[in-house]
Amino acid sequence: MNEHSIRHLLVALLLGGLAVLVGCEKKPVPHKAIQNVAPQQVSKKAASDLSLAIWEAGQAQVLHAHASVETLQRAVGALLAQPGEDQLEEARLAWLDAHREFAATLPYIQLAFSPVDLRSQGRKLLLALDSWPAQAGYLDTVPGYSDSGIVNDTAIELTLANLRRQHRLTAHEEASTGFHALEVMLWGPTSERTAEDFVADSNGEKPEALAVNRRRELTRLIAKGIEEDMAGLARRWPTAANNLSREYLALGPVARLQQIRAAHTQVIDEQVLPRLPEGSESDVESGRAADSKQALLAIMATLQSNWIPTGGGGMAEVLLDRHQVNALEQTFSEFEALLLKMEDPFELAELGRLAQARKLLEQMAGLMAGTTQVPISEKDVMPVSLPVTEG
Template sequence: MNGYTLRYMVAALLMGSLLILIGCEQRSAEPAKVERPTASQQVDVEAAADLSLAIWQAGQAQVLHAHASVETLQRAVQALLAQPSEEQLEETRLAWLDAHREFAATLPYIQLAFSPSDLRGQGRKLLLALDSWPAQPGYLDTVPGYSDSGIVNDTAIELTLVNLRKQHRLTAHEEASTGFHALEVMLWGPTSERMSEDFVADSNGEKPEALAANRRRELTRLIVKGIEEDMAGLARRWPTSANNLSRAYLSLGPVARLQQIRAAHTQVIDEQLMRRLPEGSESDVESGRAADSKQALLAIMATLQSNWIPTGGGGMAEVLLDRHQVRALEQTFSDFEALLLKMEDPFELAELGQLGRARKLLEQMAGLMTGTVHVPVSEKDVMPVSLPAVED
C-alpha cells in the first residue's frame, strides 16, 4: 500500500463519522487554550465521539502500516547480509526510504497517544530511540582520517541490542546508535559512498567476529532489529482492546479528545515540522545522506491534512473552526505543499527565502488550528442589504 492509498483509507475512516456542526464558532480576542473548548464552542458530542474514535483508529492503521514497512526493511537487510550486492543494497535503501516515510506519517498519532503527563516520558524515549538525528557517522563507523573510529572498531563494546541502547546518545545527542538515522549511516555510509562489498563477511584471523567488516554487519542487523522491536511494541499497545495507550484517550469525553488532538497536532508543527526546516545553510538536516527530509515532512503533513481536511470533506476543521478558517486552513495546506515540492532536498540546499516562507506558513497553520487566527470576511461572503430610502 503506498502513501496515497493510505491517505484515502484514513480519509474514509474519518468520513465514516457523521459530523454535525452546531452554530458558528466565535472566538474571543484572547488566545484559546487548546486543552479545553472555549465556552462559545458548541460541538455535537455524538459527532465528536465518532470523529475522535475514527482518528484513533486511523492512527492504529498507520502504526500497523509503518510496522509492516519496517518488517520489509528488516528482511531487505537480512538479504543484503546474506548475499551482498549493489542491487540488494539499493533495494535495502529503497526499503529504508519507504519505512522512514511511513514512520514519519505516524508522528502526529504518536504525539497524541503519549499526550497524558504520565505517558510523555515514554513517548519521548520511544521517539529518541527511533528518530534521533543528526547521527554522527564517526560514532558508528570508520570515517576519513580516523580508521579506528566508531562502534564498528571498538571491540570493547559487545554488540548486543541491549548495549546499543545503552550507547545511544550516551554523551551527546549526535551519538545515535539506534533508530532510522543510525541505520541511514550504515546503509549510505559515513560519506555517502557505501558499497555492498563493505558488508561482505570476513573469515580471516583468530577472532573474525572482532573484525570491522563483521562488526559492521552485526551492527546493521541489530539496529534494524531494534527499530522493528520498538514499532512492534507500539503496535501492540495501540488497539482499544489493549487497555494501555487507548485507555487514557478513551477515558476523556469526546470533545476533550478533539482538544487533545488539536494540542498534539500544533505541538507536532512546533517540535517536528519546524525543526525539519533549517533556518540557515549551516543548520542540521534530518536525512542528509538519504536525501529524504522533504518527503518525510510531506508524510507528516499528509497525516495532519487527512485529520483536519480529509479528501471529500469532514474532519477536525469542520468541527472546531468557522467556515472562513476552514477555507484558509485548506489553502494553507495547499500553499505549503506547493512550496515544499519546489524546494531542494536535502533542505540545506534550499533557498533561504523559501525556508522562511515555509516557516511562516506553518505558523499560520498552527494559528488556524488553534482558532487564534481569525480570517476577515470577504466582500463576496457578505449578503447585500437593501436599506429603505431616507426621505428629505
Template sequence: MTRLALIIGFALLCACSPKDEATSNNKKPKVLIDSSAFAAQVGIVAYTSLSDANQDAQTLDSKLASFMYHPNPMSHTEIQQAWRLAYDSFLSSLIFSYLPIQDPPDWYSQQIDYQHLLKQLDSWPIEGGYIDYIKGYPFSGIVNDLTLDINEDSIRSQHGFTDPTNASLGYHAIEFMLWGGDSQRTPPDFFPQDNTAPIPSNEEGHVSSAVDTEIITPAETHNLTPQNHNRRRQYTQLLSELLQKDLHRIQRRWEPSSGYYAQLLQQSNNENTLQAAFIAAQDLISKELLNKRFNLTSSEFSQTSRDDLSALLAGIERWFMPAEPELQEASLFFLMQQADSEVADNFSTSLQQSTTCINKMTTKSSDIDQCKQDTISLLSNLRRAATSLMVELPSLD
C-alpha cells in the same frame, strides 16, 4: 470518569495575533459541534498509523536480509529506498506522539515511556564516527571496537552515552550504515569476509591481526579499505531488529481494545480529545517542523531531509483530512466545515500550499524562508480553526 491528562507546552514561534483570530471569529456565531464521532476514531487512526510504520519497518528488515544475502548495487538501492519509505511512514505517525498523554510513572523509571522510545527511534543529528568508520578514521566507532559485544544490552547502553549525537540506535543509525558518512557507502562494505589488515584495539598496545603484516602507522590508515565486515553486518541487522521492537511496543499501546493510550482516549470526554488533537497538531508544526526540521539536518546522510518535512505534513493531512470516504464524516476537517466553512477552506488551502512549497524547496535560504512563512500561516489557520470549534489552545508566545 478519568480524563485525558493534558501537558500544556509552549512553542517558540507566534503564529497569529489575537486581533486576527477575533476578526475571523466575528464572521459567524459560535456553534457547538458534536465531536463524538471524531473522538471515537482517534485511537483507531493512531493504531492504523503505527501499524503502517511497523509494517514498513518489517519490509525494511526483509530488504535488509536480501541485501545481506547478496550485497550488490541493485539490492543496495532497494534497501535505501525501503529505509526512506519506512522513515516516511514513521514520521507520518509522529503527530500522535504529540498528544498530551501522561505515561505511567514506572514507564519512566524503566525508560520505556513514549519520549524515551522516540529518542531511541529518531535521534538526530548523529555522529557517524561513533558507530562506524568515516573518512580518515577507518577504525572508528562501535563496529570497529572489538572490545564491545554487539548485542541488545551493549548497543542500548551505548545510545547517547556521552552526548545526544552519540546515537547507536534508530532510523538514523541505520541510515548512516546504509549511506555512510559521505553518502558514498558501497555494497562491498557488507561482504561476509574476514579482515585483510591488522585492527587496532582499544586495549593499549594491542593489535588484532587478521593477516601476517606489520603494525600500521596513522598515516597509512588513509589507504586502508574498511574492515570488520562481519561486525558491520551483525550491527546493522541488530539495529533493524531493535527498531522493530521499539515500534511494536508503541503500536501495542494504541491497540483499540487493550492499549494503554487507546484506553485513555476512550475514558476521556469528547471535548478533551478534540483539544488534545489540536494541541498535537500545533506542537508538531511549531516544535517539530518550524523549530527543528527546517534546519535540514535530520536525514543528512541520505540527503533527504526535505522529505522529512513532507512526511510530517502528510501525517497531519492523513489524520485531519482522510481520503477514505468512511472516515471523512468523522474527521476533524468535517468538524471545521460545520463550524466555519471559510476557516476550514483556509486551513485546507494553507496545508496544500505548505506541502507544495516544501516539495519544491531547494537548500536556498530564500526557498526555506518562504516555506517557513507558509508553515507559519498553516499554524495560524489551525489556531483559527480551533477557535471556530471553541477549543482553547496554549499560547505560542
C-alpha cells in the same frame, strides 16, 4: 492483517470515514482555542465519532509503518546474507519507504503519548527511533579516522541492549539506534557505501572482532531495534489493549478533540519546524538518504487528512469557522506547493523559501489552535437594502 488490508483500512478511514461524521453539525465554533469551547458548542456525537476515527486511523498507520519496517529488516537480512549492489539498493529503498511511513505516524504518536504520565515514554520511543542528526564517526570508520566508531571499538559487545545504552550516551548526535543510525550504515559516512563493505571476513583468530564483521552485526542489530520498537507500539495501540488507548478513551469526546488539537500544534512546533533549517549551517534530517522533504510531506499528509480530509468532515469542520477552514486548506496547499519546489536535502534549499515555509507553518498552527482570526472579505458581507423613501 496483511499489508494490502492495512493500507485499505487506512485509506478508508482517512478519505471516506471522516466525511460522514459531522453530519448536519454545521454551526461554526466561535474563534477560540478548544480549551475555551464549552461542551455544548460541539456535538458530543460528532466529537466522539471523529475522535475514535482518528485513533483508529492512527492504529492503521502504525500497523502499516510496522509492516514496512519488517520489510526493511528482511531487506537488510538479504543484504547481509548475500552482499551485492542490488541487495544494497533494495535495502535503501526499503529504508526510504519505512522512514516515510514512520514519519506519517508522528502526529498519532504525539497524540497517544500526550497524557502527563506517558510523555517520558513517548520521548524515549521517539529518541530511540528518530534521533537526528547521527554522527557517522560514532558508528563507523570515517575519512582520517580509521579506527573510529563502534565497528572498531571491540570493548563494546555488540548486543541490542548495549546499543541502547550507547545511544546518545554523551551527546545528542551519538545515535546508535533508529532510522538515522541505519541510514549511516546503508549510505555510509560519506554517502559512498558499497556492498563490498558488508562482505564477511573469516580470516584471523577472532573474525568477529574485524571491523567488517562488526559492521554487519551493527547494521543487523539497528534494523532489529527499529522493528522491536515499532512492534511494541503496534501492540499497545488497539482500543482493547493497554494504557495508550485506555487513557485516550477515558476522556470525554470533546476532551479528546482538545488533546488532538494540542498534539497536532505541538507536532508542528516540535517535529515539523525543526526539520526546516534556518540557515545553511543548520542540521538536516536525512542528508545521506536525501529524504528530509518526503518525510516532511508524509507528516503533513497525516495532519491534513485529520483536519481537512477529502470529502470533508475533519477536525477543521468541527472546530473552526468557515473562514478559518478555508484559510487552513489554502495554507496546506501553499505549503505543499512550496515544499515541492525545494531541494532535498533542505540544506540546499533557498533560505528565502525556507523562511516562507516556516511562516506558513506558524500560520497553520495558529489556525489549528483557533487563535488566528481570518478577516471577513467584502463578498461575505450581506448587503443591506435600505427602504426607498419618496420625497
